[in-house]
Amino acid sequence: MKGPSMPGPTAPPVLLEAGAAVGGTAGQLTRLGLGDHVCLVYERPEEHVEALVPYIRQGLERGERCVYVVDEHGVGEVAAMLEAHGVEVERERARGALVFLTQRETFLRGGRFEPEAMIAYLHWVEEESLAAGFSGVCATGEMSWALGPEPTREALLRYETLLNDYLPGSRVKANCQYHRSRFPPEIVRDVLRAHPRVILGDEVHENLFYETPEMLLGEESAAKRVEWMVRQLKRVRESERELVLMGLRLSEQSVENRRLYEEARAAVRARDEFLSVASHELKTPLTPLRLRLQG
Template sequence: MAQVLAEVRLAGSPLQSYRHVCAFFRSPDEFYTVLLPFIKEGFDRRERALHIVDPKLRAEHIRRLEGIGIDTAAAEASQQLELRVWEEAYLRGGHFVPDAMLTLLEERLSAGQTEGFPLTRLVATVEWALQDRPGVDDLVEYEARVNYLAASHADALVCCYDLTQFGAGLVMDVLRTHPMAIIGGTLHENPFFVPPDLLLQELRGREPAGLN
């Protein structure tokens, strides 16, 4: 794995070598209460922020960032902030293709290094997977495969889930794809994590099913 350059704090605790995190929230206020200090720490250190959000909530996300003193226009102009909506990331072309998204994520993390940023902090919301779009049933496979990418980067990758929208079955599967989890506003090492080789083998043996 790439060298860890500095301690990263998330949900009040240091984030160690496992930096692929699932974060579960029940409201926008909980989401921002937990994540804004993590986001602000990165900006203060001149690290890069890659945020992927619901297009309907883009303006609200900008408002929340500006509320903690981040000049979002200047940050985007300097490339410190890259703010994408779902259709510019997960749902390009109107559907979800894990290979395409993994390629994009690798490109954007590598670009952060090329552009001179010591670290990239990804914050991505995942409710796009509840839409009736081709490929969304491959979410769990994608999350498992992100672990291969995370192993070669020191960047912090936070995948955010609204517990009021996702069913219990999918939440358990998502837990199994992340070595770290934020639950109740607290960061935990995840005892349900399954290494990606094992989980992908299990997924290949399952009958096709929707997200539930």
């Protein structure tokens, strides 16, 4: 299901802000930037396509190198999906802007999954991409490979926490894809705890359940966890307050628009009255002259 249409570029700033937050999937994804860590949790193929296509297209449009790690979907299938939605796959691959890799070339380099080695590889991809003239790296990976003997649940969780340490301040954004029906609830729960932003279906969510790496790994004190819980409660209330203020601003804008409309109507009436009087005043002295000319 597609979200509501985005307001046009001439809309008031408050509407543009609201549109980016709750508009269509492509509009919501524009809020993601380099340094962001997001996961896509999907259940239907349509949800997968609707989230991945604009993610890749926006990366290409921003001059980023898009790196796609395939697994559940093969290269041919992903390429056909992108082609069907207007991405010139062969041209982008030829210039190195679109790269397809396998889990053997990334997550399982060296034959086994090592979180620190994967972060080091991602850092190398970042440096190589920047040296090649790209503005950054738009990375996404199908995580279905994790259903095999590699990795352990603890290793996967550690990898996600290392990403949260590495990505901020980098020229990389990462989108981890999880087919929900294929993963046990325990893994999905950990995934939701490990990502600051989550794509569910066709919506991009600010994740209230996100926990810091220290909290996820059990290294955070009880006092720090209490502080986090309090911050989350305040965050929810602040979001509610912003919604109320947004409604008030829209109401004020509506009142102002009504006032301007009434002023415009009054100006039109005054113009019409002036033209009517002027026409009458001009006709009065011209009538004898017209009669004389007719005579």
